[in-house]
Amino acid sequence: MKERDFYALVAYDGGNQGFRHEIVRKSTAELPPGDVLIQVKYSSLNYKDALSASGNHGVTKHYPHTPGIDAAGRVVFSTNPTWQAGDEVLCTGYDLGMNTAGGFGQCIRVPASWVVRKPRGLSLLESMRIGTAGFTAAQCLLHLEQHGLGPDKGPILVTGATGGVGTVALMLLHKLGYQIIAVTGKQAEHSALLAMGVTEVLDRHEFLADSEKQLLPARWAGAIDTLGGKPLSVAVKGAAFDGVVTCCGNAASGDLPLTVYPFILRGIHLIGVYSANCPMAKRLHIWDKLAGEWKLDLTPICRTVQLGDLGAAIDAMLAGQSKGRWVVDLEEAV
Numbered sequence: 001m002k003e004r005d006f007y008a009l010v011a012y013d014g015g016n017q018g019f020r021h022e023i024v025r026k027s028t029a030e031l032p033p034g035d036v037l038i039q040v041k042y043s044s045l046n047y048k049d050a051l052s053a054s055g056n057h058g059v060t061k062h063y064p065h066t067p068g069i070d071a072a073g074r075v076v077f078s079t080n081p082t083w084q085a086g087d088e089v090l091c092t093g094y095d096l097g098m099n100t101a102g103g104f105g106q107c108i109r110v111p112a113s114w115v116v117r118k119p120r121g122l123s124l125l126e127s128m129r130i131g132t133a134g135f136t137a138a139q140c141l142l143h144l145e146q147h148g149l150g151p152d153k154g155p156i157l158v159t160g161a162t163g164g165v166g167t168v169a170l171m172l173l174h175k176l177g178y179q180i181i182a183v184t185g186k187q188a189e190h191s192a193l194l195a196m197g198v199t200e201v202l203d204r205h206e207f208l209a210d211s212e213k214q215l216l217p218a219r220w221a222g223a224i225d226t227l228g229g230k231p232l233s234v235a236v237k238g239a240a241f242d243g244v245v246t247c248c249g250n251a252a253s254g255d256l257p258l259t260v261y262p263f264i265l266r267g268i269h270l271i272g273v274y275s276a277n278c279p280m281a282k283r284l285h286i287w288d289k290l291a292g293e294w295k296l297d298l299t300p301i302c303r304t305v306q307l308g309d310l311g312a313a314i315d316a317m318l319a320g321q322s323k324g325r326w327v328v329d330l331e332e333a334v
């Protein structure tokens with residue numbers, strides 16, 4: 001295979017000067033070994049990418065590095081017979097964008113086992129509007145339903161409601177007929193959340209007011225928490241008997257201040273969600289749902305940026321000011 005040049009966003013460790021990122025011309029010869037070379041058409045920005053781009057060693061250990069845990073594009077070359085040049089494919093999670101050069105580059109090379117055929121009901125662009133954030137929201141909802149919840153069981157709480165995971169979660173819940181209680185730190189977004197079908201919006205400070213108590217009045221049948229810390233503890237303490245709470249994020253904190261009482265007095269189920277290593281059969285099932293009966297029009301909550309505009313989006317995300325989803329269009333790199 002003839003090597004080719006491409007553009008990528010590269011994050012550098014500037015020591016005392018902090019981390020910086022630049023758009024750099026690279027060669028496919030610099031990509032890690034792997035079975036499948038993919039020309040990336042679209043990626044998306046997730047919280048983990050913002051952490052990787054800003055030097056979080058829990059996500060990325062070695063720099064210079066190209067973040068981007070999501071990629072959608074066409075196979076250029078494959079040593080594995082499952083994949084042929086021209087196939088439209090997705091790659092989300094695994095080690096992509098963590099310590100493997102990721103989707104903020106116009107080419108990636110990955111193991112064949114990480115690659116998913118683009119679902120028939122989605123375009124490459126639509127798949128990256130969903131991206132890891134939307135996939136994770138769907139995974140959380142699947143867990144709630146597998147543990148017996150449904151629209152008739154009571155409202156579902158969603159924290160970090162204006163973020164990527166939160167927004168897709170509440171759109172899925174609304175599509176399926178659930179009542180939704182949304183928690184946000186953004187006062188200005190209350191009416192927009194109500195317009196999206198949310199039943200009740202709680203201000204984050206108000207929501208956390210009684211967070212020191214061991215148990216709270218039961219108000220929701222289940223919760224999709226994206227924040228960790230006190231918000232997750234309130235989600236657990238305020239869930240009704242046999243309630244189901246999914247935990248996927250740490251945007252507020254990695255701590256979890258809880259006692260055993262919600263578990264031994266109300267039988268609450270706390271379910272951890274990690275999309276990156278989601279087994280392939282479950283991964284394909286979730287993508288099928290997102291391309292079929294759970295298909296959403298995410299256009300209104302997505303902004304499309306090019307590599308050169310990603311810096312501002314990353315800063316907004318790290319400051320907790322991001323809203324909805326960011327798609328990265330790699331056709332025009334800069």
Ligand SMILES: NC(=O)c1ccc[n+]([C@@H]2O[C@H](COP(=O)([O-])OP(=O)(O)OC[C@H]3O[C@@H](n4cnc5c(N)ncnc54)[C@H](OP(=O)(O)O)[C@@H]3O)[C@@H](O)[C@H]2O)c1
Pocket residue numbers: 045046047048132133136159160161162163164165166183184185186204226227247248249250251252273274275276317319320321322323324
């Ligand atoms: N486990 C997995 O597989 C998986 C997959 C995807 C994402 N995640 C995690 O899920 C979380 C959300 O990801 P995302 O892509 O939705 O991020 P995002 O788009 O940046 O959204 C996070 C939202 O959380 C709220 N928030 C931010 N900082 C906060 C703080 N310090 N305290 C309280 N609330 C805060 C904000 O919403 P409001 O202003 O509306 O409150 C913000 O919009 C992240 O921790 C991410 O790492 C995990």
